[in-house]
Amino acid sequence: MVGLFLLADAMRRGELVPRCWWGALLLGTGAFQLYDGVVQHKLLRLHQIRYHVSLWPYDLAWDVVAAVLVALGALLLATGARASKRGSVTAARPREHAE
Amino acid sequence: MRTILTLASTGCATVAYLTGVARLRLRGDRWPWGRALCTVGAAACVAAALVPPVVDHDELFPVHIAQHLLLGMVAPMLLAMSAPVTLVLRATGGRFRRGLLVILHSRVLGWLASPPVAVATQAGGLYALYLTGLYAATERSEGLHLVVHLHMFLAGCLVAWVVLGVDPLPRRGVAVRLVTLALAGAAHDTLSKLMYAHDLPAGGGPVEERRLGAEILYYGDTVVMVAMAVVVMAQWWRLTGRSLAHQARRTDVSAALRAGRAGRPGRG
Numbered sequence: 001m002v003g004l005f006l007l008a009d010a011m012r013r014g015e016l017v018p019r020c021w022w023g024a025l026l027l028g029t030g031a032f033q034l035y036d037g038v039v040q041h042k043l044l045r046l047h048q049i050r051y052h053v054s055l056w057p058y059d060l061a062w063d064v065v066a067a068v069l070v071a072l073g074a075l076l077l078a079t080g081a082r083a084s085k086r087g088s089v090t091a092a093r094p095r096e097h098a099e
Numbered sequence: 100m101r102t103i104l105t106l107a108s109t110g111c112a113t114v115a116y117l118t119g120v121a122r123l124r125l126r127g128d129r130w131p132w133g134r135a136l137c138t139v140g141a142a143a144c145v146a147a148a149l150v151p152p153v154v155d156h157d158e159l160f161p162v163h164i165a166q167h168l169l170l171g172m173v174a175p176m177l178l179a180m181s182a183p184v185t186l187v188l189r190a191t192g193g194r195f196r197r198g199l200l201v202i203l204h205s206r207v208l209g210w211l212a213s214p215p216v217a218v219a220t221q222a223g224g225l226y227a228l229y230l231t232g233l234y235a236a237t238e239r240s241e242g243l244h245l246v247v248h249l250h251m252f253l254a255g256c257l258v259a260w261v262v263l264g265v266d267p268l269p270r271r272g273v274a275v276r277l278v279t280l281a282l283a284g285a286a287h288d289t290l291s292k293l294m295y296a297h298d299l300p301a302g303g304g305p306v307e308e309r310r311l312g313a314e315i316l317y318y319g320d321t322v323v324m325v326a327m328a329v330v331v332m333a334q335w336w337r338l339t340g341r342s343l344a345h346q347a348r349r350t351d352v353s354a355a356l357r358a359g360r361a362g363r364p365g366r367g
Contacts, residue, residue: 002328005336012340
């Protein structure tokens with residue numbers, strides 16, 4: 001909720017770099033899913049994806065998806081940051097504010 | 100008798116608030132109607148929690164929890180949003196106003212209204228009530244029951260006042276207020292999970308009722324906490340928007356000045 005307000009603020013300042021935003025979103029989602037899959041499912045055994053079946057295909061798919069999300073997010077974040085730095089002369093200029 | 104007393108006191112408080120608003124308006128001052136609406140809502144919440152049908156069934160644990168949410172969470176939030184202290188400071192004068200200012204600036208209130216003390220006062224009371232034998236004791240003693248309700252309401256007000264920061268208690272930054280809110284929320288979430296896991300409080304009736312109560316507490320509390328976070332962020336949004344508009348106007352003026360100087364080089 002706080003994040004949505006911050007996003008709206010970045011948009012109204014004209015400082016939002018969409019690629020960075022998507023990158024950070026995917027990175028955060030993936031990191032949490034990886035933590036959930038490794039720490040909560042395997043180390044703490046708090047809850048499982050399914051019960052009474054062989055678990056490893058589900059766990060594997062879960063953690064691979066998480067890793068892909070993390071990698072994709074990091075890539076987007078890095079390229080987005082570089083692109084915005086290169087274009088900083090135009091990106092830093094705030095959008096005109098309607099009165 | 101208790102019903103009449105409750106309705107009379109909440110009614111009087113609402114009328115006093117609206118009288119203050121009327122006094123400001125007649126003088127030509129502005130006072131947002133939304134705040135007046137919040138007061139009416141807060142009075143309605145307190146009244147709903149303390150008159151029938153709710154009060155007739157508050158020996159049932161889920162009903163007690165609903166009462167708790169109204170009295171200790173929703174009503175304080177609405178009351179803090181209605182800025183009653185600011186209203187009193189603006190609508191009154193003389194000795195009364197000076198006395199209120201002395202209280203507001205007192206060290207005791209400053210200490211009580213510091214975020215850790217406010218959160219600990221509320222959470223401590225709730226943990227003591229639901230995790231010890233206190234809840235069972237309130238069912239036997241009417242006086243103790245009243246004290247617990249009063250503490251619930253006042254501690255809720257303390258937290259709501261610190262987090263929402265509308266009235267001029269020592270004001271805190273947005274980050275401090277959000278952290279305070281998160282800590283209070285975490286304390287409540289942990290409490291409701293402890294209650295669910297250990298079938299507490301003792302004296303809360305059958306296990307299903309205790310669990311239902313814990314669930315209502317968990318989800319109801321989350322809704323109120325998110326609502327408070329929305330209020331804090333909306334305040335921040337409006338405030339930063341104002342300073343952005345101010346900045347934009349200033350750059351516009353300096354750009355216009357520069358353009359004017361460049362356009363008329365021979366003058367001056």
